[in-house]
Amino acid sequence: DAEITQSPRHKITETGRQVTLACHQTWNHNNMFWYRQDLGHGLRLIHYSYGVQDTNKGEVSDGYSVSRSNTEDLPLTLESAASSQTSVYFCATADRSRDTQYFGPGTRLTVL
Amino acid sequence: GENVEQHPSTLSVQEGDSAVIKCTYSDSASNYFPWYKQELGKGPQLIIDIRSNVGEKKDQRIAVTLNKTAKHFSLHITETQPEDSAVYFCGPGGADGLTFGKGTHLIIQP
Numbered sequence: 001d002a003e004i005t006q007s008p009r010h011k012i013t014e015t016g017r018q019v020t021l022a023c024h025q026t027w028n029h030n031n032m033f034w035y036r037q038d039l040g041h042g043l044r045l046i047h048y049s050y051g052v053q054d055t056n057k058g059e060v061s062d063g064y065s066v067s068r069s070n071t072e073d074l075p076l077t078l079e080s081a082a083s084s085q086t087s088v089y090f091c092a093t094a095d096r097s098r099d100t101q102y103f104g105p106g107t108r109l110t111v112l
Numbered sequence: 113g114e115n116v117e118q119h120p121s122t123l124s125v126q127e128g129d130s131a132v133i134k135c136t137y138s139d140s141a142s143n144y145f146p147w148y149k150q151e152l153g154k155g156p157q158l159i160i161d162i163r164s165n166v167g168e169k170k171d172q173r174i175a176v177t178l179n180k181t182a183k184h185f186s187l188h189i190t191e192t193q194p195e196d197s198a199v200y201f202c203g204p205g206g207a208d209g210l211t212f213g214k215g216t217h218l219i220i221q222p
Contacts, residue, residue: 004155033209042201042214043156058209059113090155098207099144103155 002027004104006091012110019078021107023091031094032074033101034058034066036087043090049074050098081111114139118202118213126221131192133216135202136184142204145178145185150199150215159200160187192220 004025013019023032034046045058047066055066063085065077078085091104115138125131135145143164148156162169162176162185169176173192178185185204189196197220203210 040214043203043212045209048209099205099210100146100158100161101203101210102158103148105155106153 004091004093004102006089006104006107008107009105010108012112013081014112015081015083017081019081019109021076021078021089021091021109023074023076023104024072025091025093025104026072027093027095027102028071029093029095029102030071031098032068033092033094034064034074034076035090035092036060036085037090037106038087046076046089078109081109083111085109086111114142114205114211116202116204116211116213118216120216121214122217122219124219124221125192127192127194129192131187131189131196131218133187133200133202133218134184135186135204135213137204137211138183139204139211140180140183141206143206144204144210145176146203146210147174147176147187148201148203148212150201152198156201189218192218194220194222196220 007022030051033048035043044060049068089107092101094101117136146161149159150156160176173190175188199215201215203212
């Protein structure tokens, strides 16, 4: 069955370190998204990609970057981790319609 | 941008009773209206969705109704069961993306 995997599932890091969260999908979807989930804020869009070499900023993109070198992967990088980036991060994909989104299991990131 | 409000934030119902969660949105261009269920420690899972050319859609115990004129849509769960306990999110939008509500914590009382 097609799926979305995220790794690691849990990560603790220190302020100032670079961190990369992985997202891998076997749906063969062109459209991929990164969200963060915080209490009181719901799901907020960080970055998204509509295909290889395409990346776009979302609502809360400051301090984050993504790159898309193939269809299956969209890694999310925190250039210099800050305590405000402590959150649960979800990757999602969408088919050709771009609207129906499927979510991965999430990565819980703690920045100390 | 889209403004989305979801009510109530917490809903407690007796097992077997019905639950209704409402989502209001601001962007009249939205044409896709999904509901997601999120269990503790898991990612959101799509449970039902509706497009703007349809007023109601039902799948067993769950249904979604849409009022495009008033810009709101609702999730209906009948004959609630313990496994329905979760956080539910609406996410109106379309091909340009989805904007999610802050979630409703549904508690099923035995």
